[in-house]
Amino acid sequence: xxxxxxxxxxxxxxxxxxxxxxxxxxxxxxxxxxxxxxxxxxxxxxxxxxxxxxxxxxxxxxxxxxxxxxxxxxxxxxxxxxxxxxxxxxxxxxxxxxxxxxxxxxxxxxxxxxxxxxxxxxxxxxxxxxxxxxxxxxxxxxxxxxxxxxxxxxxxxxxxxxxxxxxxxxxxxxxxxxxxxxxxxxxxxxxxxxxxxxxxxxxxxxxxxxxxxxxxxxxxxxxxxxxxxxxxxxxxxxxxxxxxxxxxxxxxxxxxxxxxxxxxxxxxxxxxxxxxxxxxxxx
Numbered sequence: 593x594x595x596x597x598x599x600x601x602x603x604x605x606x607x608x609x610x611x612x613x614x615x616x617x618x619x620x621x622x623x624x625x626x627x628x629x630x631x632x633x634x635x636x637x638x639x640x641x642x643x644x645x646x647x648x649x650x651x652x653x654x655x656x657x658x659x660x661x662x663x664x665x666x667x668x669x670x671x672x673x674x675x676x677x678x679x680x681x682x683x684x685x686x687x688x689x690x691x692x693x694x695x696x697x698x699x700x701x702x703x704x705x706x707x708x709x710x711x712x713x714x715x716x717x718x719x720x721x722x723x724x725x726x727x728x729x730x731x732x733x734x735x736x737x738x739x740x741x742x743x744x745x746x747x748x749x750x751x752x753x754x755x756x757x758x759x760x761x762x763x764x765x766x767x768x769x770x771x772x773x774x775x776x777x778x779x780x781x782x783x784x785x786x787x788x789x790x791x792x793x794x795x796x797x798x799x800x801x802x803x804x805x806x807x808x809x810x811x812x813x814x815x816x817x818x819x820x821x822x823x824x825x826x827x828x829x830x831x832x833x834x835x836x837x838x839x840x841x842x843x844x845x846x847x848x849x850x851x852x853x854x855x856x857x858x859x860x861x862x863x864x865x866x867x868x869x870x871x872x873x874x875x
Contacts, residue, residue: 606791623663625846626643628642634841635841643842643845646787647850652847659827659828663806663810666752671750674753675756676758677692677757678758678760680763696757696758700754708818711819712738712748716738716826717734717738721735721737728794738822741820741824743819744816746819747815747819748815749767751815752809755805757801760794760795764797767794770794792794803862807859810828810855827870
């Protein structure tokens with residue numbers, strides 16, 4: 593009885609924090625998305641669907657499509673690179689495994705902007721990549737590696753691949769090796785055992801990694817700003833421009849609501865398909 597009475601008091605700071613810094617801002621953004629932009633400054637408190645109707649404009653739809661395409665490519669590439677890395681890391685001896693995981697986590701100790709600026713130095717016309725290719729005689733003139741969709745994709749994969757690796761590693765580490773040994777004893781080859789035992793048993797980690805990569809890749813506008821220049825407009829860039837540059841707060845709020853709705857759909861799909869209540873390996 594005493595524990596039941598104390599629990600609400602212990603949870604009060606968390607509930608207050610969530611209400612003030614999560615619930616109230618979300619409600620504020622949702623309400624603003626149904627208002628009208630004022631002629632001079634701010635918004636008019638008049639209910640309208642004008643901002644949501646504007647989202648059907650082909651220009652905005654192209655931004656949505658480009659953002660989703662980038663998110664899908666980023667997720668696929670991080671999975672193709674991160675799964676083998678996590679799989680072999682889980683099979684390393686403890687000391688080497690710890691070293692490999694530390695190398696994955698170390699980049700988080702450095703500001704993400706600094707790391708993206710590093711990629712700008714590598715990919716610019718006289719950067720390390722072009723200089724190396726020229727020294728090997730593979731190119732006669734510098735390649736345009738910066739300020740395009742490919743550069744943004746590289747930056748996204750680099751920034752988000754640790755989430756995929758850690759999620760998959762957590763799932764692979766929990767896998768019982770006896771199951772694979774039993775499959776091998778029953779005549780399954782190495783690859784067949786991998787596809788029929790390892791991959792299905794680590795599905796939750798794969799899906800969690802995909803969610804943790806897909807969602808941020810839609811809104812990381814600073815990567816497309818730095819590596820894509822003004823040529824790659826994504827949903828995150830559009831929201832920032834509408835709120836801070838164009839001062840069209842209702843439209844920016846409507847775009848934010850759409851992004852949050854897409855996020856909830858992705859998380860809901862993950863929970864329904866995987867049966868997990870949390871993102872394995874992270875929370």
